[in-house]
Amino acid sequence: MGGNWKMNTTRAEARSLVGELLAELDGLRGVDIVILPPAPWLADAHDLLAGSTLRLGAQHAHWERAGAYTGAVSAHQLAGVVDHVLVGHSERRRLFHESDGATARLLSATLEAGLSPLLAVGETAGEREASETGAVLRRQLLAAVEGLERLDGRVAVAYEPVWAIGSGESATPSQAEEGCSIVRRVVAERFGPEAAARCRVLYGGSVSAANAAELALLPSVDGALVGGASLRAAEFAAICRALAASGAG
Ligand code: PGA
Numbered sequence: 001m002g003g004n005w006k007m008n009t010t011r012a013e014a015r016s017l018v019g020e021l022l023a024e025l026d027g028l029r030g031v032d033i034v035i036l037p038p039a040p041w042l043a044d045a046h047d048l049l050a051g052s053t054l055r056l057g058a059q060h061a062h063w064e065r066a067g068a069y070t071g072a073v074s075a076h077q078l079a080g081v082v083d084h085v086l087v088g089h090s091e092r093r094r095l096f097h098e099s100d101g102a103t104a105r106l107l108s109a110t111l112e113a114g115l116s117p118l119l120a121v122g123e124t125a126g127e128r129e130a131s132e133t134g135a136v137l138r139r140q141l142l143a144a145v146e147g148l149e150r151l152d153g154r155v156a157v158a159y160e161p162v163w164a165i166g167s168g169e170s171a172t173p174s175q176a177e178e179g180c181s182i183v184r185r186v187v188a189e190r191f192g193p194e195a196a197a198r199c200r201v202l203y204g205g206s207v208s209a210a211n212a213a214e215l216a217l218l219p220s221v222d223g224a225l226v227g228g229a230s231l232r233a234a235e236f237a238a239i240c241r242a243l244a245a246s247g248a249g
Helices: 011-025 039-049 090-094 100-112 125-129 132-145 175-189 194-198 212-216 234-248
Strands: 002-004 032-038 055-058 084-087 118-122 157-159 200-204 223-226
Touching: 002 084, 002 125, 002 200, 011 039, 011 234, 032 084, 039 055, 039 175, 084 090, 084 100, 100 118, 100 234, 118 132, 157 175, 175 194, 175 200, 175 212, 212 223, 212 234
Parallel strands: 002 032, 002 223, 032 055, 055 084, 084 118, 118 157, 157 200, 200 223
Antiparallel strands: none
């Protein structure tokens, strides 16, 4: 389970949201929970989460270790603060013009830094209408793992149809199942059946307390990447519990 806060919360709000999440979710079994606050609050969150079962992730990082990259934070710098790095979220691809090549460099750098990448892939509404969903998922996924000889068990993939993100219009269960099963099939073709069985595949896009239980029951869905609803502790906790109860996570 991932909770992507995006560019939301003040420092005080972030601290209090972490506290609420700890009260609701610390120790919950059957699901691995990662929260992804904005970069300036990661150190605070790291300290507040110490000793808990909740893990921490960064929403983005730069692949170079260090150097003249004004405004950037490297995966290497984040090691010791976070456990996970989100790679290739569609907002990064669309708003910040991140290419498939950039996702590949960040995914490799994340692994080299000893962190776990959560790779996001997904088609736009236009690509879906043009029946290009499978081709787009295949292209994004294969490009991101291009440099890898084997798929490290730390790599998780989130299928996030772009049209479902922040729209309140989640994919239907059959669309979510189809997208996640395409992801797993491409992983199997590239890295073999064992890697595909081990790889965690998440669905993301308008996941809420209302649809989480249904999504969690889908055979190809191991978890969920949640945006808007992850800013509301009670709702995020309800989603995590639905995942834990289904055995999916
Ligand atoms: P959403 O965002 O849950 O607000 O649709 C999902 C995401 O961007 O990962």
